[in-house]
Amino acid sequence: MTNVNMExxxxxxxxxxxxxxxxxIYGGIGGFWDYGPLGVELKNNIKRAWWRAMVQExxxxxxxxxxxxxxxxxxKASGHVDTFTDPLVECKNCHHRFRADMLKSDACPNCxxxxxxxxxxxxxxxxxxxxxxxxxxxxIAYLRPETAQAMFVNYRNVQESMRKKLPFGIAQxxxxxxxxxxxxxxxxxxxxxxxMEMEFFVKPGTEDEWHDYWKETRLNWWKQTFQIRxxxxxxxxxxxxxxxxEGPDPDDVKSEVPPHYSKGNYDLEYxxxxxxxxxxxxxSRTDYDLSAHQQWSGKDMTYFDDETKEKYIPYVVEPAMxxxxxxxxxxxxSYCEETxxxxxxxxxxxxxxxxxxxxxxxxxxxxxPELVELARNLTRDLxxxxxxxxxxxxxxxxxYRRQDEIGTPFCITVDVQTLxxxxxxxxxxxxMAQVRxxxxxxxxxxxxxxx
Ligand SMILES: [Zn+2]
Numbered sequence: 001m002t003n004v005n006m007e008x009x010x011x012x013x014x015x016x017x018x019x020x021x022x023x024x025i026y027g028g029i030g031g032f033w034d035y036g037p038l039g040v041e042l043k044n045n046i047k048r049a050w051w052r053a054m055v056q057e058x059x060x061x062x063x064x065x066x067x068x069x070x071x072x073x074x075x076k077a078s079g080h081v082d083t084f085t086d087p088l089v090e091c092k093n094c095h096h097r098f099r100a101d102m103l104k105s106d107a108c109p110n111c112x113x114x115x116x117x118x119x120x121x122x123x124x125x126x127x128x129x130x131x132x133x134x135x136x137x138x139x140i141a142y143l144r145p146e147t148a149q150a151m152f153v154n155y156r157n158v159q160e161s162m163r164k165k166l167p168f169g170i171a172q173x174x175x176x177x178x179x180x181x182x183x184x185x186x187x188x189x190x191x192x193x194x195x196m197e198m199e200f201f202v203k204p205g206t207e208d209e210w211h212d213y214w215k216e217t218r219l220n221w222w223k224q225t226f227q228i229r230x231x232x233x234x235x236x237x238x239x240x241x242x243x244x245x246e247g248p249d250p251d252d253v254k255s256e257v258p259p260h261y262s263k264g265n266y267d268l269e270y271x272x273x274x275x276x277x278x279x280x281x282x283x284s285r286t287d288y289d290l291s292a293h294q295q296w297s298g299k300d301m302t303y304f305d306d307e308t309k310e311k312y313i314p315y316v317v318e319p320a321m322x323x324x325x326x327x328x329x330x331x332x333x334s335y336c337e338e339t340x341x342x343x344x345x346x347x348x349x350x351x352x353x354x355x356x357x358x359x360x361x362x363x364x365x366x367x368x369p370e371l372v373e374l375a376r377n378l379t380r381d382l383x384x385x386x387x388x389x390x391x392x393x394x395x396x397x398x399x400y401r402r403q404d405e406i407g408t409p410f411c412i413t414v415d416v417q418t419l420x421x422x423x424x425x426x427x428x429x430x431x432m433a434q435v436r437x438x439x440x441x442x443x444x445x446x447x448x449x450x451x
Pocket of ligand 1: 091092093094095096108109110111112113116
């Protein structure tokens with residue numbers, strides 16, 4: 001991160017097809033963003049990296065993909081219908097609305113007049129909809145505000161069908177919806193967003209150990225997956241009696257209490273331009289959710305422990321993160337401005353596995369059909385294994401800069417010499433060093449590096 005500000009990233013995202021304002025031609029709609037051709041690849045690669053670490057490579061975690069709309073009683077049991085609220089105030093002068101806890105003084109952030117705010121009232125963040133043709137109160141349903149509850153209500157189904165013993169986890173990636181009062185900071189806070197959550201069910205009494213284990217595991221995953229520098233990531237420890245920081249800027253912290261369902265949280269924070277902000281929460285949710293569902297559904301949520309012959313409701317440790325925030329952190333961490341031969345070069349130094357395109361292929365001369373054909377054939381061959389693109393719409397220098405700006409690790413040029421020696425030039429995004437590689441070896445050469 002070269003001290004880049006939010007406007008630069010927002011503008012790059014639009015110009016290069018990462019993220020567009022939702023419904024832009026109609027003036028947009030607050031809190032909804034559309035991922036473009038580059039953004040969808042980056043996002044899918046991040047999701048794949050998470051699923052691989054959390055499900056594929058583990059013996060003790062399995063995945064599900066649940067419906068977004070659940071029985072409304074789920075949200076009664078979880079507390080969302082009654083308590084998932086933010087304090088809303090309205091300026092009596094300009095009628096703008098704000099979250100009371102975000103106001104810094106008694107002056108309206110919109111019109112600047114002092115002392116015009118109404119008393120706060122609790123505003124529920126659930127998105128309401130209706131199920132079926134009858135418009136009465138019994139047909140009201142909600143778009144899920146979190147994916148977690150689907151893991152709780154499916155806990156018995158998964159445990160029995162997969163013959164799982166404690167400790168084990170259930171993971172899910174999916175959309176969630178929150179009718180936030182105030183938007184801002186691009187895709188950091190959205191009304192529609194994507195979550196990656198995992199509920200890890202453990203024996204009561206072992207939850208603190210597992211809470212620490214998941215903090216370390218998740219922190220390492222962030223550092224490795226996004227190559228985040230130590231000074232850009234830290235842990236906020238939120239306990240009932242105190243809040244403190246493990247990592248950089250330990251004095252930059254406000255006292256907090258864990259959410260009502262949690263006996264303690266580890267929040268992983270990234271240093272965004274707007275300050276340290278949460279990118280993942282690791283909550284120790286106790287038996288809060290399973291007990292509530294046992295009570296509301298009347299179904300037995302206990303687990304029979306074969307070894308100790310005890311029956312109990314498992315405790316839960318939950319690492320939960322938002323994909324959109326991960327995309328944003330990835331963009332900031334990867335963004336670089338360099339000066340090369342007196343020219344500014346913008347490079348997104350994505351880790352190879354996350355880069356939207358792994359390779360771009362150019363013919364040195366686009367008016368030489370033999371070169372064009374070789375370059376097109378190579379692109380077609382690469383596309384069977386990875387995202388690759390052909391481009392001949394400019395001079396080589398311009399094509400390189402375009403690929404640098406979208407983070408493509410390797411550019412491959414087919415030149416006149418290729419016709420004789422069957423070799424192409426591969427140029428490295430970060431070092432800009434070039435090597436000659438036999439055309440038949442290119443795919444293997446790339447796969448060794450970008451997987
Ligand atoms: Zn006002």
